[in-house]
Amino acid sequence: MSATVPAPRITDPAAFGRVAVLLGGPGSEREVSLQSGQGVLDALRSRGVDAHAVDGVPALAEAIVAGRFDRVFNILHGGDGENGVVQGLLDAFGVPYTGSRVLGSALTMDKIRTKQVWLSLGLPTPRYRRITAGEDVHAAARELGLPVIVKPSKEGSSVGVSRVFADADLDAAVALAARYPGELLMEQMIEGDELTVGILDAGEGPRALPSIRIVPKGAWYDYEAKYVSDDTRYLCPGQDGDDEVRLGALAVEAFVAAGCSGWGRVDVMRDRATGALHLLEVNTAPGMTSHSLVPKAAAQLGMDYAALCWCVLESTLMPEAAAR
Numbered sequence: 001m002s003a004t005v006p007a008p009r010i011t012d013p014a015a016f017g018r019v020a021v022l023l024g025g026p027g028s029e030r031e032v033s034l035q036s037g038q039g040v041l042d043a044l045r046s047r048g049v050d051a052h053a054v055d056g057v058p059a060l061a062e063a064i065v066a067g068r069f070d071r072v073f074n075i076l077h078g079g080d081g082e083n084g085v086v087q088g089l090l091d092a093f094g095v096p097y098t099g100s101r102v103l104g105s106a107l108t109m110d111k112i113r114t115k116q117v118w119l120s121l122g123l124p125t126p127r128y129r130r131i132t133a134g135e136d137v138h139a140a141a142r143e144l145g146l147p148v149i150v151k152p153s154k155e156g157s158s159v160g161v162s163r164v165f166a167d168a169d170l171d172a173a174v175a176l177a178a179r180y181p182g183e184l185l186m187e188q189m190i191e192g193d194e195l196t197v198g199i200l201d202a203g204e205g206p207r208a209l210p211s212i213r214i215v216p217k218g219a220w221y222d223y224e225a226k227y228v229s230d231d232t233r234y235l236c237p238g239q240d241g242d243d244e245v246r247l248g249a250l251a252v253e254a255f256v257a258a259g260c261s262g263w264g265r266v267d268v269m270r271d272r273a274t275g276a277l278h279l280l281e282v283n284t285a286p287g288m289t290s291h292s293l294v295p296k297a298a299a300q301l302g303m304d305y306a307a308l309c310w311c312v313l314e315s316t317l318m319p320e321a322a323a324r
């Protein structure tokens with residue numbers, strides 16, 4: 001994204017009609033989504049938008065069948081909010097919504113298959129093994145080389161993610177990740193900087209916001225560092241000069257390759273020893289809490305939280321929304 005704030009394309013809040021802010025849901029990220037959703041709701045209302053909270057996909061489905069909403073701001077993290085289910089429902093009823101469509105949502109909900117697409121295009125992502133029932137996890141770890149990361153393929157917010165440095169800790173890490181639905185993966189652990197790149201389409205295609213380098217006080221960016229601790233430092237932009245340009249370009253390429261659109265966030269690790277970038281995942285309904293990253297990146301461009309929400313919502317009124 002150029003270093004300027006995109007001008008609003010819509011100025012009249014009435015143009016949005018009645019807006020559902022989809023939040024909450026039953027998953028492990030419910031609490032975070034409630035906070036994100038409250039922030040979005042307050043921001044849209046402060047700008048005069050007729051916005052209403054709707055908790056979970058079944059409640060939204062009822063409201064859509066009843067014709068109660070003109071469009072949806074989707075801030076339901078994980079589960080049916082981010083996996084293509086609600087996107088398919090809204091497509092079936094012709095109701096516009098923020099963020100990626102069915103394909104990008106469904107693909108990026110699955111970290112394993114997202115990596116397969118990236119690898120097929122030569123995009124860098126940590127080496128990995130899919131862990132299936134009965135798999136010799138010790139052999140897999142030997143193949144990748146310790147340390148490794150074990151994580152569920154379909155969770156978020158670092159839920160169920162473990163860093164494993166010793167073979168003796170592998171079984172516990174796999175048992176933890178296996179508590180969550182879906183498959184598991186084991187990844188080569190990248191030791192170095194944790195970076196994230198917000199992506200926003202303000203009408204000219206997906207563009208990278210300034211990156212953020214996350215410096216947690218503890219060893220890594222776990223749930224506590226994400227949502228509880230005030231000691232995590234966020235440096236924005238996260239890289240200098242050409243490195244920042246390369247990171248932004250890679251994030252946009254990875255986002256588009258995964259079929260994503262509208263807005264989102266791409267998580268990346270930078271290997272300290274080699275400087276190489278490794279793609280971790282795409283978030284299609286990224287956090288919008290007071291600790292969240294996309295709002296921080298937008299602020300670096302001078303775009304405040306309410307302007308960011310407005311810009312994301314605007315995409316539902318654009319002709320390209322129909323073509324996405």
Ligand SMILES: Nc1ncnc2c1ncn2[C@@H]1O[C@H](COP(=O)(O)OP(=O)(O)O)[C@@H](O)[C@H]1O
Nearest residue numbers: 126149155156157158159187188189190221280
């Ligand atoms: N391969 C990896 N190397 C190093 N750290 C990782 C790796 N995979 C995940 N992590 C750490 O775990 C966190 C969560 O992993 P991520 O893949 O982004 O899943 P999610 O955010 O959906 O839980 C990352 O922010 C990072 O701190």
Ligand SMILES: [Mg+2]
Nearest residue numbers: 157158267281
């Ligand atoms: Mg992540």
